């Protein structure tokens with residue numbers, strides 16, 4: 311432990327709010343079994359065979375406040391699945407008992423629990439401080455003022471040693487931001503904000519150098535010593551890390567090989583005939599055993615089988631009776647019924663999400679690059695259709711079709727392609743009960759509006775006059791209005807496709823947009839048509855122009871109603887598709 315103390319010497323004083331857990335939680339799990347149904351599709355996607363695969367084969371254990379449990383095992387042994395089950399995030403065929411202070415999973419537990427996923431799901435353009443402040447504003451209860459929430463976020467930054475990079479952006483695949491270790495600490499910080507009594511972490515040290523890994527685990531060790539219960543999966547910890555864990559669970563293909571004190575694990579295996587031939591990192595030795603590799607030739611037969619049987623005869627019953635012991639439930643004074651489902655009001659959630667959404671969109675759909683793209687296309691099309699007077703009605707029609715085509719697809723693809731990134735964020739935040747779906751959805755619709763309204767307005771304002779369309783304010787405004795209406799519908803379609811994961815399969819509505827956009831010319835306007843058939847001798851009615859006649863100008867009200875229905879229905883489809891995301895066990 312001298313190492314930990316040495317590492318923490320440089321750390322600033324821990325703010326008092328994080329010194330102690332507000333509520334101690336004993337986590338117990340007994341005979342946890344998880345199965346999945348694997349289906350084999352035959353001809354025409356017809357399901358011909360459904361097999362059951364057992365992922366977790368009866369895991370038992372208990373972790374008390376102040377303890378840190380490490381789950382070890384080869385890749386695919388079931389560590390993440392068990393962690394997800396213990397974190398109340400796994401539905402389906404889950405059997406066995408999981409209890410928190412002797413009770414089942416509840417809203418109050420959800421609000422006292424942090425879950426750090428393996429992948430850091432963070433907005434790339436926000437800074438470390440912004441990321442943590444937005445999370446604090448959403449996750450901390452109404453009883454804190456906004457200033458207190460900001461102070462809380464700053465305390466987490468200090469405690470996790472993020473002060474040096476607090477104004478740096480998080481970054482992403484093509485955007486340089488903070489380092490991997492700093493990103494991980496930001497993810498941990500997001501969970502620490504609520505001062506959780508129970509913290510789950512999926513491989514918090516993967517991909518990090520051993521010093522950074524050590525620093526992160528030291529932070530977690532400090533948290534555990536403040537009375538919290540910490541459970542994590544970990545890949546090949548170094549020996550100095552290994553000895554920080556109070557308890558260790560070793561898994562092999564879903565079966566437990568050991569659960570108990572970390573300090574006794576080597577004695578347990580050597581008493582069963584398995585000891586390392588040379589001094590080695592205990593974690594490496596355990597992983598070798600879980601992979602069925604042992605240098606010990608005295609013990610014949612399959613190593614894994616032997617260890618599974620040894621667990622059943624030596625540990626299973628003892629652990630089961632320990633898990634059934636009734637510990638004095640900590641007097642936390644929290645009544646599950648009294649804990650409201652959400653920490654903040656609908657309006658607070660909406661306004662914070664809106665501010666965050668607008669900030670993020672400044673770098674995305676409403677960025678300088680996107681505005682420049684639209685300006686360039688507007689100027690080019692203005693030049694292409696430069697002052698095309700009414701004698702070139704076909705050219706003007708072409709421009710109108712271009713309007714509805716371009717502005718039909720631009721917001722559509724924008725919504726389809728940006729949503730997948732947002733989906734994982736929504737999954738993470740909704741599963742931790744951060745906000746209502748409706749407040750997220752409304753904020754998303756409103757924060758998309760600048761892109762959906764301002765960009766087309768700039769576009770039409772440039773091209774309409776450059777192209778010499780009918781130069782009356784009334785016609786201009788009507789054209790603009792119809793285009794904006796169509797853009798909103800298109801954005802809704804993109805949202806529906808993005809949210810449902812359906813991709814660009816549904817036919818577009820631009821045909822109806824064309825129907826409605828023709829107000830740039832009226833059916834009763836005339837154009838010079840060189841005699842013959844002209845209603846006014848050499849001038850023909852715009853409504854009689856073959857291309858316009860084919861689209862028809864009679865159905866404008868019907869088209870507007872159809873667009874109105876789509877405007878609502880697409881958004882409803884998106885909303886219902888999102889209802890499946892981030893739903894957790896209660």
Ligand SMILES: Nc1ncnc2c1ncn2[C@@H]1O[C@H](COP(=O)(O)OP(=O)(O)OP(=O)(O)O)[C@@H](O)[C@H]1O
Nearest residue numbers: 346363365383384385386387388389390391392543
């Ligand atoms: N829903 C599912 N359907 C099918 N197989 C699944 C499902 N969930 C998990 N599995 C399988 O269960 C096994 C355990 O997965 P899990 O992610 O828990 O392993 P892990 O020990 O965390 O692995 P890693 O260390 O690589 O992250 C894997 O073989 C995985 O493919």
